């Protein structure tokens with residue numbers, strides 16, 4: 018009989034969650050068990066995003082959980098969003114990335130910076146998974162420094178004319194719409210909603226990834242694309258627009274990475290208790306206990322950090338620097354947990370029979386996207402010293 022997944026809760030963090038949070042968690046966990054776990058290794062091995070899960074994710078309510086009900090969201094709090102991200106990433110970082118992008122990088126800017134018409138036109142469909150969105154900020158020559166972007170638009174009379182290219186865009190080849198950040202004629206960064214099928218707009222897929230293989234990544238290429246003026250997000254200008262979106266996504270990642278770490282720990286603990294060498298379970302050896310004890314300690318610290326950040330965010334008090342610290346810490350924690358857990362499984366750890374190597378490879382992207390590990394450190398450094406060390 019398969020023993021159910023049993024994540025650690027060493028400091029009774031569960032007691033900090035409401036009944037509603039626990040009900041949501043159990044619904045997502047059950048869905049991940051039934052619908053993600055049986056197919057995810059094959060999807061990653063074959064580098065195929067499981068498209069059929071998108072509508073189910075919409076029905077499950079993982080797209081825009083904190084967006085108000087009148088726009089198709091669930092009107093939930095920030096802790097609920099975090100709990101959902103943890104459960105999805107226990108399945109796979111690619112599945113969590115899909116929900117993160119749709120929620121924080123597509124629905125959030127349309128909700129926060131969009132017109133009422135834009136909200137009504139796009140949000141309910143995005144929430145239901147009837148429409149897929151992507152977020153275009155990174156460019157071939159501008160990653161950590163998006164303020165130097167070259168993608169531009171000009172006034173073409175009754176429409177805007179968009180030119181440029183974005184790279185490393187999650188979901189771009191399958192997206193119906195792209196929230197694109199580009200400079201206007203005065204050099205101000207604005208957000209535009211670009212729709213699939215607009216003339217001059219293509220979204221080729223990026224191949225040969227060794228990480229996030231069960232997630233689609235691609236480019237966005239704009240060659241004199243005519244974008245209707247009503248597709249401009251009216252209520253934001255400047256780099257703070259995309260940065261606010263990234264804050265929301267980074268917050269979700271701080272929770273999500275814990276799910277990947279918990280899955281690795283759960284797998285490693287079971288294996289260590291069952292696998293015998295020298296006549297004893299490997300869990301009886303001090304070196305393996307050290308790994309397991311340190312892993313559960315690190316997961317516990319990350320849980321408490323995420324929970325406190327969630328509380329601050331619910332009160333609208335979380336700073337961008339606090340979010341950076343949590344994203345950085347928790348993703349590094351998860352990557353280290355994956356590496357240690359993989360070693361506990363010995364050779365078996367490198368196979369697709371166990372999820373650890375897949376999590377480890379996924380987390381190599383997670384530690385780079387939404388601000389690299391270095392950039393988040395510099396954000397903390399800037400915050401505590403008042404000195405910008407970026408330039």
Ligand SMILES: Cc1cc2nc3c(=O)[nH]c(=O)nc-3n(C[C@H](O)[C@H](O)[C@H](O)COP(=O)(O)OP(=O)(O)OC[C@H]3O[C@@H](n4cnc5c(N)ncnc54)[C@H](O)[C@@H]3O)c2cc1C
Pocket residue numbers: 118151152153154155159160161162184185186187188229234382385386387388389390391392395406407408
């Ligand atoms: C799978 C995947 C999915 C992604 N999805 C999206 C998406 O949906 N939308 C989107 O817009 N982008 C997306 N990205 C892009 C991602 O956000 C960028 O890769 C990231 O911001 C880093 O940019 P870069 O890769 O160009 O690295 P670079 O900015 O070129 O950095 C290279 C190295 O230099 C370091 N570095 C840079 N500047 C400094 C500095 N001032 N001081 C010290 N070190 C520095 C970095 O830390 C890094 O180690 C995705 C990336 C991946 C891998």
